[in-house]
Amino acid sequence: MRLPSKQKTVPAIAVAAVLAVWQAACSLGLIPAFMLPSPIAVVSALVSDFPLIWSHTVTTLLEAGLGLAIGVVLGFILAVLMDRYQTFRLAIQPLITLSQTVPTIAIAPLLVLWLGYGILPKVVLIVLTTFFPVAVSLADGFASVDRDIIDLMRTMNASNLQIFVYAKLPAAAEQFFSGLKISATYAIVSAVIAEWLGGMSGLGVYMTRVRKSFSYDKMFASILVISALSLGLMRLIGLLERVCLPWKQIERKEHGKIIAS
Amino acid sequence: MAAPALEAQSLTLSWGDFAVAEGVSVHVDEGELACIVGRSGCGKTTLFHALAGLEKPAGGRVLLRGEDITGVPGRVSYMLQKDLLLPSRSILDNAALPLIVRGVDRDAARAKAGALFATFGLEGTEGLWPSQLSGGMRQRAALLRTYLMDNDVVLLDEPFSALDAITRVELRRWFAGMVRELGLSALVITHDVDEAIDLGSRIYVFDGMPRKGIVSRIVGEVDVRSAGADAARTTLMGLLGIA
Ligand SMILES: Nc1ncnc2c1ncn2[C@@H]1O[C@H](COP(=O)(O)OP(=O)(O)O)[C@@H](O)[C@H]1O
Ligand SMILES: [Mg+2]
Numbered sequence: 001m002r003l004p005s006k007q008k009t010v011p012a013i014a015v016a017a018v019l020a021v022w023q024a025a026c027s028l029g030l031i032p033a034f035m036l037p038s039p040i041a042v043v044s045a046l047v048s049d050f051p052l053i054w055s056h057t058v059t060t061l062l063e064a065g066l067g068l069a070i071g072v073v074l075g076f077i078l079a080v081l082m083d084r085y086q087t088f089r090l091a092i093q094p095l096i097t098l099s100q101t102v103p104t105i106a107i108a109p110l111l112v113l114w115l116g117y118g119i120l121p122k123v124v125l126i127v128l129t130t131f132f133p134v135a136v137s138l139a140d141g142f143a144s145v146d147r148d149i150i151d152l153m154r155t156m157n158a159s160n161l162q163i164f165v166y167a168k169l170p171a172a173a174e175q176f177f178s179g180l181k182i183s184a185t186y187a188i189v190s191a192v193i194a195e196w197l198g199g200m201s202g203l204g205v206y207m208t209r210v211r212k213s214f215s216y217d218k219m220f221a222s223i224l225v226i227s228a229l230s231l232g233l234m235r236l237i238g239l240l241e242r243v244c245l246p247w248k249q250i251e252r253k254e255h256g257k258i259i260a261s
Numbered sequence: 262m263a264a265p266a267l268e269a270q271s272l273t274l275s276w277g278d279f280a281v282a283e284g285v286s287v288h289v290d291e292g293e294l295a296c297i298v299g300r301s302g303c304g305k306t307t308l309f310h311a312l313a314g315l316e317k318p319a320g321g322r323v324l325l326r327g328e329d330i331t332g333v334p335g336r337v338s339y340m341l342q343k344d345l346l347l348p349s350r351s352i353l354d355n356a357a358l359p360l361i362v363r364g365v366d367r368d369a370a371r372a373k374a375g376a377l378f379a380t381f382g383l384e385g386t387e388g389l390w391p392s393q394l395s396g397g398m399r400q401r402a403a404l405l406r407t408y409l410m411d412n413d414v415v416l417l418d419e420p421f422s423a424l425d426a427i428t429r430v431e432l433r434r435w436f437a438g439m440v441r442e443l444g445l446s447a448l449v450i451t452h453d454v455d456e457a458i459d460l461g462s463r464i465y466v467f468d469g470m471p472r473k474g475i476v477s478r479i480v481g482e483v484d485v486r487s488a489g490a491d492a493a494r495t496t497l498m499g500l501l502g503i504a
Contacts, residue, residue, distance in 0.1 A: 155334050156359045
């Protein structure tokens with residue numbers, strides 16, 4: 001039982017130490033406040049500007065949620081088609097891999113140019129960045145299914161749909177959630193990047209405004225919120241994974257028992 | 262004389278260009294438990310894939326009570342070499358899978374499978390996940406699932422090999438009783454001569470080394486009942502070239 005507690009305390013101490021050094025450097029005047037606000041200054045900016053930051057956060061979350069949902073559906077459809085039709089897989093794989101080499105930052109201005117300042121270019125950018133991890137993790141997951149299980153199901157005269165539902169989908173579930181976690185962080189970051197380039201509200205818009213007024217404490221406060229959103233979303237997905245894959249929890253526990261005995 | 266429950270007539274087996282076996286003729290009579298022994302890699306699993314209709318043999322026929330079922334899956338029950346329980350489903354749902362796949366309504370499937378848990382020594386495991394079961398219990402669950410495929414001819418590929426010695430003997434004795442009780446006709450693969458003698462009324466010896474270019478064949482057949490266990494063992498050892 002000593003191991004897990006160490007696994008929690010060491011990272012906590014490391015983070016605290018970095019914050020302490022940062023605070024000390026600012027308090028001792030080693031770094032001028034206009035260049036790098038102290039952690040305390042950042043937190044107080046967050047608190048004092050919270051109502052405004054919150055309203056921008058809602059916009060960003062909405063865009064990220066919508067874009068992620070569409071991205072996941074698109075990724076799922078692509079993965080199913082790649083699994084089902086080898087020709088489709090061969091045709092689409094280089095294309096989607098290539099699409100991921102285009103930097104987000106480079107297509108975001110184009111999207112704004114084509115689609116305006118509303119929510120659309122943000123959502124499109126998020127879809128473009130989030131479908132990929134989902135599609136790839138699912139396609140790999142489907143392919144990882146034990147061939148013998150498929151043979152077994154064939155001896156039961158199972159249909160392709162039944163083989164998919166009972167064998168392939170569960171086989172891909174764990175990898176799917178890993179991909180989803182990556183997509184979730186991409187969703188928040190892409191939303192902010194798209195907002196930088198134009199929009200009425202959102203954390204990216206807030207950031208560009210406070211940057212223009214040189215309020216670096218507020219700038220850091222919004223960075224803090226963005227990190228918190230990503231972490232929160234990952235946590236949420238982790239929880240969802242526990243609920244959806246109860247057998248994985250048991251397997252880990254059983255594995256632990258074997259290691260311990 | 263009635264046609265055997267299952268019969269393979271001079272099968273030629275291969276994976277693409279890789280020849281595994283030829284001239285393989287085996288059969289199981291109605292209500293009989295027959296065994297196939299052979300060294301690892303000689304093509305036992307390949308033969309069962311053909312008998313189960315998963316792969317079409319390059320030559321020969323598979324007959325179920327005289328009906329040609331070559332290359333048709335789903336007519337005989339097949340328990341593959343691993344237990345292959347789906348990790349994402351409870352033991353009850355794993356056992357009931359053949360019924361659910363066949364379109365039986367979920368509750369009815371669970372009720373029918375659940376009613377057999379005691380018979381298969383699985384009582385109390387209904388709600389557990391496969392990872393929570395010992396090897397012996399997993400094998401029992403796989404046997405129940407195989408039984409619920411609802412064909413009275415069953416193929417079992419090394420069903421007891423992964424178990425420890427005590428569990429193995431216990432489970433196979435129980436299994437032999439079950440086959441009799443349920444009126445099944447079974448063909449069982451094993452690489453253990455003693456297990457074959459303990460289980461089977463007839464034993465086929467399948468031998469060859471396809472990896473070294475020696476195509477496998479059925480090199481002999483022993484009737485355990487008429488020969489007696491000791492003579493059968495001597496004959497089998499001789500056929501397998503074990504001194
Ligand atoms: N799916 C497959 N594709 C190609 N070759 C295979 C496949 N399965 C088995 N083989 C080959 O066929 C030969 C016989 O294998 P197998 O039937 O599994 O032997 P056994 O069950 O007697 O140990 C081996 O050389 C093996 O490598
Ligand atoms: Mg084998």
